[in-house]
Amino acid sequence: MSCLFPGIKPTKKVDVLQDISFTIAPGEALGIVGHNGAGKSTLLKIITGTLAPSTGIVRLEGRIFAILELGMGFNHELTARENVMHVSGLMGISQAEILQVLPELEAFAEIGSYFDQPMRQYSSGMHMRVAFALATAIRPDILIVDEALSVGDAYFQHKSFERIRKFRAQGTTLLFVSHDKAAILALCDRAILLNQGKLLMDGQPSAVMDYYNALVAEKESATLVQHVNEKGQAVTRSGTGEAEMLMLQLLHEQKSVEIVEVGLTVILRATVRCHQPIPCLIMGYMIKDRLGQPIFGINTHLTEQSMTDLRAGETLTFDFAFPANLGPGSYSVSTSLSSTENHLTDNYEWRDLAMVFTVVNTTQAHFAGCAWIEPKITITKNLREPS
Template sequence: MSCLFPRVKPLKQINVLEGISFAISPGEALGIVGHNGAGKSTLLKIITGTLAPSTGFVRLEGRVFAILELGMGFNHEMTARENVMHVSGLMGIDQEEILRVMPSIEAFAEIGSYFDQPMRQYSSGMHMRVAFALATAIRPDILIVDEALSVGDAYFQHKSFERIREFRAQGTTLLFVSHDKAAILALCDRAVLLNQGKLLMDGLPSAVMDYYNALVAEKESATLVQHVNEQGQAVTRSGTGEAEMKSLVLLHEQQSVEIVEVGSAVVLRATVHCHQPIPCLIMGYMIKDRLGQPIFGINTHLTNQSQVNLLAGETLTFDFAFPVNLGPGSYSVSTSLSSTENHLTDNYEWRDLALVFTVVNTTKAHFAGCAWIEPKITIKKPMRDPS
């Protein structure tokens, strides 16, 4: 008796990562960003040793703790306490040391009596609490965090980021994967951008995130351009070009200014030219602080002022009047021209660092922070007994 089997084509080797090379200094925080499927998680698994590279090598010095896939290594039939004992052994922590820090792990996770219940009863956020508490119970030389923190509630995210900052101040090196621009900007000294398994960019977090956001909007990078301005900042511009912003100025008392007082009234004036007929045009802007974190953003769709049926050759002037209720410091303005409320569809033009201005305080009471929110203070004191 003979059996015939169809011929099977040999499997094709797919390189998830190709030509990736970078170094991280002790105590440095590196953000790793990129589209889904860019190779971020694969890179972290190779760095931590859970995957072996087909070529090349990774050199690490010091104790490495990692939070990769949520609950990786946990047995869901075991309690958190039992899992901590089990997984800590895989992490190279001896039993005496983990018993010493067990109370702090339980306290940091803040899941109460669930700490001694099977983990199959846990929500994803509870898994995250236990995983993070274990990974950071003992300060590592290198801490690697994947997207897992995104599942935590806002309170625990703040608590986790504060612990990461404490470790950084003590010299821990951080590798942090996230799509959260604010988190990358707040935690990282540097960032790398992966695209289709290759290292596309390595630089300041603000420049890398701007380029990444432009890639998200553009899909095709043919019309994406980045250059360095006179201040040495990376300016990113993308778009299809049907509409173009010809000028952008900040006006105070009808004069163009680069330095404004806290609380002063200004007008952000944009002049936009249509190169092609445009069914719908929406103009938006975002004010960012010196780290690139968003302070305030709005667009004409949200204010019910979308412009429709524009002709080729038309020029529009947009005036955005507002008080500069910002703290002293340097700020930038990013702009977008599109057909929808975001710049992901019909991205005619998107510019980062389209304008930079400085806010100073010489007329208000001294205050801290990034916003001027003047309070009216009322104080009531109890009547004292004259006797």
């Protein structure tokens, strides 16, 4: 058969996803993470039926709603109300159902009179409000959210996350794609990591996100290793190796401790060796709670204490003194050695779960939360009755 366009070769077939296989239990929340181009959006489109897989099958049970992009099939010349009536039918929602929940949907979106204005006048945040309100107007069995919440304002993000948590408590299965580590840790029971179209990791959200962050920092000459410690926690280490942390201790009155009283002053001591000449060395640490959420982080660049012109074989001791003004619970420490204020350039060494310690409260008044902020309360009694 002759070619219609001589000299032009057919486009090469590219398999975006390769041998992806996983199961999600009813009511489970699964985070999906990976670099741009890893295949996350393609995977969700196959799950929702927007795309057909070239091989393999997808089994789903129950009603599925998805927010894969802000448009959601909206016609920008129509109002939000008109679009909701049209798109809800495409989603399999009957007219009777959507009319019943329409007042609540409009109230949840909180865009006021714009609800009856053409959507071409909307900002991206307003599009997201309508799209999310529609996708969650009726509790689905499976809810899929692909980064859409990232364009919303902080208030609506909190409101949306609260609705997702409510649905989860009622048994909705969640598939959540995001680069936001805090959101993955807060919402998900489990996470999978996609890399170049392959399923690289499937496990606890904190372990998966630590590995993902290490991939972001990894260079061609870097190593990336993850192992399980004696407490069953996944410890991630990456870096090029020019500098190495030999020891990390938490000290009180020069004694190593694993249990710390609320408010007690402690020293985080790191012993670091340079294996190669290093023009500039910055050390930092991050304290995280038991879910992996960041509590506090600092580095020697921010404190204007960068070390320069270090020779191979030199050893340094970094002492970070701070009051343990933390709520009772378990905490971990991540450390970084780099040449800049972040570990994305010249990542000599990055360690997640480099240390774990516990904070207890036997000396302060009982309080709630993750931070001890010593209260100073003044009460004044009015002697005269208000007129």
